[in-house]
Amino acid sequence: MPHGEAATAxxxxxxxxxxxxxxxxxxxxLALSPLAIRSVYLQNVLVLTLLYAAxxxxxxxxxxxxxxxxxxxxxxxxxxxxxxxxxxVTWGILPWGGMIVGGVLAVAVALLIxxxxxxxxxxxxxxxxxxxxxxxxxxxxxxxxxxxARGIQWPFGPDSWWTLQFARAKTPYIEVSLALLVAxxxxxxxIGESRWGYWWRxxxxxxxxxxxxxxxxxxxxxxxxxxxxxxxxxxxxxxxxFLAYIDPDAVMSFxxxxxxxxxxxxxxxxxxxxxxxGAAVLVPLGEFSRSYLGGSGSGLDLVIYxxxxxxxxxxxxxxxxxxxxxxxxxx
Amino acid sequence: MSxxxxxxxxxxxKRFEGLVANSEVSxxxxxxxxxxxxxxxxxxxxxxxxxxxxALVPTAGTIRFAGADxxxxxxxERCRQGIGRTFQVPRSFDSMSVLExxxxxxxxxxxxxxxxxxxxxxxxxxxxxxxxxxxxAGALTPPExxxxxxxxxxxxxxxLLLLDEVLAGLTPAEARAGVDxxxxxxxxxxxxxxxxxxxxxVMPLVDRAVVLDIGRVLAVGxxxxxxxxxxxxxxxxxxxxxxx
Numbered sequence: 001m002p003h004g005e006a007a008t009a010x011x012x013x014x015x016x017x018x019x020x021x022x023x024x025x026x027x028x029x030l031a032l033s034p035l036a037i038r039s040v041y042l043q044n045v046l047v048l049t050l051l052y053a054a055x056x057x058x059x060x061x062x063x064x065x066x067x068x069x070x071x072x073x074x075x076x077x078x079x080x081x082x083x084x085x086x087x088x089v090t091w092g093i094l095p096w097g098g099m100i101v102g103g104v105l106a107v108a109v110a111l112l113i114x115x116x117x118x119x120x121x122x123x124x125x126x127x128x129x130x131x132x133x134x135x136x137x138x139x140x141x142x143x144x145x146x147x148x149a150r151g152i153q154w155p156f157g158p159d160s161w162w163t164l165q166f167a168r169a170k171t172p173y174i175e176v177s178l179a180l181l182v183a184x185x186x187x188x189x190x191i192g193e194s195r196w197g198y199w200w201r202x203x204x205x206x207x208x209x210x211x212x213x214x215x216x217x218x219x220x221x222x223x224x225x226x227x228x229x230x231x232x233x234x235x236x237x238x239x240x241x242f243l244a245y246i247d248p249d250a251v252m253s254f255x256x257x258x259x260x261x262x263x264x265x266x267x268x269x270x271x272x273x274x275x276x277x278g279a280a281v282l283v284p285l286g287e288f289s290r291s292y293l294g295g296s297g298s299g300l301d302l303v304i305y306x307x308x309x310x311x312x313x314x315x316x317x318x319x320x321x322x323x324x325x326x327x328x329x330x331x
Numbered sequence: 332m333s334x335x336x337x338x339x340x341x342x343x344x345k346r347f348e349g350l351v352a353n354s355e356v357s358x359x360x361x362x363x364x365x366x367x368x369x370x371x372x373x374x375x376x377x378x379x380x381x382x383x384x385x386a387l388v389p390t391a392g393t394i395r396f397a398g399a400d401x402x403x404x405x406x407x408e409r410c411r412q413g414i415g416r417t418f419q420v421p422r423s424f425d426s427m428s429v430l431e432x433x434x435x436x437x438x439x440x441x442x443x444x445x446x447x448x449x450x451x452x453x454x455x456x457x458x459x460x461x462x463x464x465x466x467x468a469g470a471l472t473p474p475e476x477x478x479x480x481x482x483x484x485x486x487x488x489x490x491l492l493l494l495d496e497v498l499a500g501l502t503p504a505e506a507r508a509g510v511d512x513x514x515x516x517x518x519x520x521x522x523x524x525x526x527x528x529x530x531x532x533v534m535p536l537v538d539r540a541v542v543l544d545i546g547r548v549l550a551v552g553x554x555x556x557x558x559x560x561x562x563x564x565x566x567x568x569x570x571x572x573x574x575x
Contacts, residue, residue, distance in 0.1 A: 008430065008452040008464060009445065195438045195447070202424050202435045209422035212384055213487055214410035214439035270426065 016193075019272075023185065026276075030178050034171040041291075043170035047242060049283040050177035051235060056263035056275035057184040058231035063261060064270035065192060066224035067204025068118070069126045072133030073260045076106040076229040078140065078252025080236025085152045085246050088163070095164045099237030106233035110225040118221040133257055140248040151247025154240075164241040173242050180238060181276065184231045189272050191227065200224050204270070232260070255302070262305055266312055268319030277320050282308070336395075337362040337491055337522050338383065343392035345378055345546075352378040354546045356392070360491070365513065365523045367537035367554075369530065371566060375546040376526040377419055380495055383524070384416040385409040397490065410439055415489030417480035419496045419526075425469035429460060432468050432479055436486030451486055458482045458512060474505045481512065485521075492516060494525040498532050510536050530567075534558065542566070 030050065037043055055077060063069050083102030087093035093101075117128045141149045159166045166172050191197050199220040202210035207217050240246050259282075267278030285308070286301035293300055316322055336359040345353040353375045360366050368376050381387040383394060385406035393402045401409055415436075424432050433451035434444075441447050455461045458478045463471065471479060477497050484492055498509045513536060517523055527533040533540070534554040542549040542557055544566040550557050557563055 005449045005452040005456075008448060011465075012448060193444055195442055195444070198427075198431065198435050198438055198447075201427055201431075205424035205426055206422045208386060209418065209424070209483075210435065211406040212386065212410060212416050212418075213436045213483060214407045215435065216407050 019189070023189075027178065027182050027185075030181075031175065034174055040168075040170060043174060045284050045287045047170055047173045047177055048287065049279050050174060050181050051239060051242075052259060052263055052283050053276040053279035054177060054181035054184050055232050055235040055260050056279055057181065057188055057272075058228050058235065059260040060264040060270065060275050061184075061188055061191075061200075061231075062221075062224045062228035064264050064274065065188070065197065065204065066200040066221055067270075068221055068224065069261070070129040070225075070228075071126050071254075071257050071261065072113075072129030072131075072136075073228075073232050074252045074254060074256035075129075075133040075136045076110065076232040077236035077239070077256050077260070078136065078248070079106045079109060080233030081240035081246050081251040082140065082146055082152075082236075083233070084237035085154065085240045086146055089152055089154060094162055095237055095241045096162075099234045102233040102237050103230040106229040107226045110229035111222055114222050114225045118218055118225075130254070130257070133252070134254065137248055137252050137254075140252065147247070149247060151245060151250065154244040164238075165244065173238070176238055176241075180231070180235055183234075185272060185276075187227060187231065192272070196220065196223055201270070258302070259305075262309055266309055266319060268321030271319070271321055274319050274321050281320065335362055336360065337397055338524070339395040340383075341393045341395070343379070343382060343389045343394060345375075345382055345387060346390045351546050353382065353389075353543075356543070356546075356548055358541050358548060358551055360522060360524055362490075362522055363517065363520065364538045365517055365525065365536060367533040367540040368524060368526045368543065369528060369533060369540055369557075370543035370549070371528065373545075374543040376528075376543055377495060378546075379543070380416065380493055380526060384414055384493055410487050410489075413488070413490035414493065415484035415487045415491070416493040417477070417484055417495050417497055419499075421473070421476040421480050423468035423471070423476055423479055425467065427468060428464065429466050429468055429471065429479055430455065430464040433482045433486045436483040439487045451482075454482050454486045457515070458485070459508075474501055477501075477509070478512075481516075485516070489521060491522045491524065494523060496526055496528070498525075498527055499529065506532055530558070 033046065034043060037046060059070065059073050080099060080102035083105055084095045084098030087098040087101060088095055113132055117125055120128055140146060146152065157163060157165055159169065161172065199215045202215050203217050203220045211217055236251060239251060243250065263278030263282050264275045266282060267276065268274030282305055285304060289301050289304055312319065338360040341357050343353060343356045356379060368379065370376055378387065382389050385404055389402060393400055395401065396412060396414060401412065424435065430451050433454055434447045437447040437450040441450065452464065455464050458481055460475065460478050460482055463475060468479060481497060498506050501509060513523060513525065525533065537554060539552060540554055540557045541551050542563050549566055550560040550563050
């Protein structure tokens with residue numbers, strides 16, 4: 001096999017071109033999918049699949065690349081949903097702006113949480129994020145200004161891209177969710193190729209060795225947390241517009257925190273396609289089991305998810321994507 | 332060869348609770364020299380390494396590097412200033428390829444990925460790991476992992492390289508290749524401090540040796556001086572041998 005600087009650079013370039021070509025094909029197929037999938041029910045499933053894939057991709061930046069397992073991303077999702085809803089309903093600020101505000105707020109909260117918590121090791125970090133997210137849920141259930149447990153109803157209005165409100169059409173939500181997935185995928189891949197990406201993976205694999213090579217471990221974690229929280233909150237904003245009604249349990253219960261981590265874990269943690277593959281299995285499975293086996297709230301879908309993840313963890317710990325044969329290890 | 336002191340330790344001590352790992356250790360390393368840090372197991376060699384590299388903070392004493400006090404600097408900052416290290420038990424990034432492992436090191440000096448990649452490829456060529464560049468680090472053999480440790484540290488462009496038992500547990504042929512690598516590193520103008528406890532391997536290689544025993548400096552000098560030192564013989568072979 002040829003090696004040396006020139007060959008290394010060349011093989012990296014061709015692998016990169018291949019990767020972006022595959023991405024362009026996959027995303028184009030998804031963008032055109034509403035032409036083939038006409039059923040409103042299935043389009044609904046597609047919206048949720050893409051949205052969970054996008055948010056799970058955001059979770060993957062912190063959990064998969066940087067190795068900091070968060071069980072509290074429902075908090076950032078909720079911040080995005082609430083910021084978007086409150087700004088739109090109270091002040092008429094368009095959801096597009098509200099999502100960005102929510103994203104920025106979530107970054108601030110993520111950094112505030114990260115500052116003390118990133119000094120914790122291993123499972124303690126996961127437990128801390130879980131507890132903080134649950135506290136946030138209780139806070140929202142009791143905060144009157146944002147509707148407390150009653151929630152916020154978006155006003156009825158004409159179908160419009162400005163307000164991201166469509167009474168019947170699902171296609172716009174498919175495209176917006178897909179756009180968010182493309183954005184989080186690009187962020188993951190482009191940052192992953194940069195110094196930050198290498199630092200994140202070094203921190204995940206061995207923080208002590210990373211430090212000896214000049215890696216700023218704490219700053220790496222903070223950066224990953226910020227990027228991750230931003231896209232998660234934007235996803236919350238899209239979800240709020242899609243539902244047109246939110247309450248604390250509908251956007252930030254523990255269930256969400258779990259459902260953002262699971263697709264990445266199932267599909268392949270720390271890989272750019274893992275979250276989409278995982279969401280494409282988990283979300284339809286959950287929706288179908290709910291409609292055929294009856295009743296949301298029974299938690300049956302969570303039982304099925306749990307069984308599936310356990311099966312994958314036992315049989316294929318690297319996730320479903322590892323079943324796809326690889327040409328060779330990426331240089 | 333022996334230029335100005337690049338590293339100076341003055342009365343460096345490290346205590347863990349009741350246990351004294353290093354006590355009043357003082358010595359200096361000249362620029363361009365290969366210094367061996369030897370001593371029996373438990374002599375405090377690895378702890379002293381961690382103190383120099385910044386993974387641990389000394390309880391007392393000062394460490395100066397290239398004339399500046401670095402006693403309180405964290406490990407990443409010491410790396411930027413030019414101290415590279417390897418670990419006794421290799422700590423490769425196993426989810427990354429060999430090339431990517433080395434790139435983590437080269438990112439200290441270049442923020443561009445393509446520059447970091449080019450430098451990592453050149454370093455792999457230098458240490459003889461280039462054919463393995465695309466393999467996952469977890470798939471390397473133990474001697475290859477040792478080389479990867481050295482490559483990663485070299486990619487940070489150190490002025491001073493700390494090698495922690497890189498020659499231990501190798502076959503004689505592998506050890507000879509390792510010795511050649513250390514000489515090639517010094518030929519690039521990099522000062523080397525190496526921990527080893529197999530005297531036969533280190534003594535022909537180093538310019539000077541510092542012998543540690545129970546956390547203290549027992550002897551400092553040329554290999555010839557050190558192996559004749561009474562206290563060293565006693566520590567290595569025991570009192571009875573000396574008496575005999």
